[in-house]
Amino acid sequence: MPQMKQLKELEELEAAGPAAKYDFFVQWHLTERCNLRCRHCYQADRKETPAGVDLSLKEIGRVIAEISDTLGSWAKNYQMDFSPSFNITGGEPLLRADLFDIISEARAQGFDVFVLTNGTIINRQRARALVNAGVRAVQVSVEGPEEVHDSIRGRGSFSQAMWGVKNLLGAGLTVTLNSTLSSLNAGRMPEMVSLALGMGVQRLGFSRLVPYGRGSGLIREMLPAGQVKKLYETLLSLEIDGLEIVTGDPVASQMSIKNHPDAGCTAAGGCAAGISGFTILADGAITPCRRLPLPLGNIRTDSIRQVWATSTVLGALRDKSRYGGRCGTCRRWATCRGCRAIAYAYSMSRGEADFLSEDPQCFIEQDEETETAKFLPSLK
Amino acid sequence: MIFCFLGRKLDIPDVPDSILKTTGKEVTGVKKVKALDSRTLEKEAIFWGNLKRQLKENPVKICRK
Ligand code: SF4
Ligand code: SF4
Numbered sequence: 001m002p003q004m005k006q007l008k009e010l011e012e013l014e015a016a017g018p019a020a021k022y023d024f025f026v027q028w029h030l031t032e033r034c035n036l037r038c039r040h041c042y043q044a045d046r047k048e049t050p051a052g053v054d055l056s057l058k059e060i061g062r063v064i065a066e067i068s069d070t071l072g073s074w075a076k077n078y079q080m081d082f083s084p085s086f087n088i089t090g091g092e093p094l095l096r097a098d099l100f101d102i103i104s105e106a107r108a109q110g111f112d113v114f115v116l117t118n119g120t121i122i123n124r125q126r127a128r129a130l131v132n133a134g135v136r137a138v139q140v141s142v143e144g145p146e147e148v149h150d151s152i153r154g155r156g157s158f159s160q161a162m163w164g165v166k167n168l169l170g171a172g173l174t175v176t177l178n179s180t181l182s183s184l185n186a187g188r189m190p191e192m193v194s195l196a197l198g199m200g201v202q203r204l205g206f207s208r209l210v211p212y213g214r215g216s217g218l219i220r221e222m223l224p225a226g227q228v229k230k231l232y233e234t235l236l237s238l239e240i241d242g243l244e245i246v247t248g249d250p251v252a253s254q255m256s257i258k259n260h261p262d263a264g265c266t267a268a269g270g271c272a273a274g275i276s277g278f279t280i281l282a283d284g285a286i287t288p289c290r291r292l293p294l295p296l297g298n299i300r301t302d303s304i305r306q307v308w309a310t311s312t313v314l315g316a317l318r319d320k321s322r323y324g325g326r327c328g329t330c331r332r333w334a335t336c337r338g339c340r341a342i343a344y345a346y347s348m349s350r351g352e353a354d355f356l357s358e359d360p361q362c363f364i365e366q367d368e369e370t371e372t373a374k375f376l377p378s379l380k
Numbered sequence: 381m382i383f384c385f386l387g388r389k390l391d392i393p394d395v396p397d398s399i400l401k402t403t404g405k406e407v408t409g410v411k412k413v414k415a416l417d418s419r420t421l422e423k424e425a426i427f428w429g430n431l432k433r434q435l436k437e438n439p440v441k442i443c444r445k
Binding site: 339 | 394402403420
């Protein structure tokens with residue numbers, strides 16, 4: 001009897017009392033329009049969104065209210081304490097004329113707001129407008145020193161991004177520089193540390209390349225697992241006054257834990273897909289992650305609560321028995337699951353398109369020279 | 381005039397506000413399903429119940445992408 005089971009769940013929850021604050025965030029791509037054409041972009045190389053497809057300000061207001069209501073219902077029914085936020089991005093989010101209104105609305109509804117941008121069109125006035133709208137912090141994508149960055153993101157984009165960073169810092173905002181790691185820039189990361197220090201930003205972050213969309217041509221630039229390991233060991237061991245080195249990479253989060261006990265079969269940390277947030281694309285499509293292009297529905301027609309509870313894709317992401325390769329048998333699965341987007345893009349390049357396959361760059365507890373070679377012949 | 385941290389002059393023309401012209405457009409006539417059936421509620425309760433138990437046992441670090 002479903003109702004009986006549900007009742008039992010609720011009783012147990014009530015007895016368990018409130019949980020610690022749970023980070024729940026929505027990554028929102030307000031537009032696909034962008035003033036750059038980066039080589040590694042996970043967005044498909046299609047023409048700018050046709051007029052009329054991006055959600056309007058009015059629709060966005062309704063979606064913010066729906067997400068707020070949904071979180072309110074979950075908090076009330078299951079005694080969850082959420083720390084809700086939006087990562088606002090694009091395309092280039094600063095290209096939206098109503099960006100500051102959207103941010104203000106999200107703040108008014110109790111969400112923290114972070115903006116992810118290429119930095120190139122942020123003048124002093126816009127930096128100040130971001131502060132006034134209530135933005136918590138801004139992430140600017142920087143791929144390495146000037147020639148590396150420009151070779152990936154286009155000529156002149158480095159200078160423009162640095163100009164934007166200066167304006168953001170001048171307005172008093174917290175800034176993260178974030179690099180997408182691949183063989184195109186891995187050797188230049190020490191210079192990124194100098195750059196971050198020189199610019200005076202507060203954080204330096206890293207993500208791994210997802211060879212999808214325009215970036216699918218960069219499959220050969222994916223780093224072998226052993227090189228990711230060495231890079232992370234070097235970068236994450238740095239202790240620099242005033243500069244925090246950050247990454248959300250689930251595999252990186254496993255590095256400090258030796259002899260991991262079996263964390264069980266309930267996903268609760270690591271990859272956020274299906275667990276602690278979702279992504280909304282410019283046309284309202286809902287996906288598990290900005291880098292994992294599996295449609296779950298559309299925000300214009302589908303209820304978030306319904307999608308969150310009943311999506312078969314989200315159900316599969318939460319089910320250890322559905323995972324393949326090493327991730328499927330790993331005792332760290334509950335707190336890791338690797339990067340599902342990389343697993344998907346990589347498997348797709350081999351003609352399999354399996355978002356539950358193992359993370360091809362995982363270096364945890366594997367002998368780089370033998371295990372990696374066995375699993376990843378083409379990455380060697 | 382703007383200088384980068386290396387002291388090199390950055391030759392950046394300011395970007396006019398006219399670049400900020402993208403806005404969306406409301407799509408009308410779409411219906412949103414809001415009522416949740418008991419099966420959905422059951423699945424929801426199981427998800428949050430399991431998660432909450434797991435959170436009590438393990439501190440979590442989540443990928444914010
Ligand atoms: S095998 Fe998968 S779940 Fe286990 S540590 Fe590696 S990426 Fe994480
Ligand atoms: S799919 Fe990858 S980028 Fe997306 S939340 Fe998971 S680990 Fe992060």
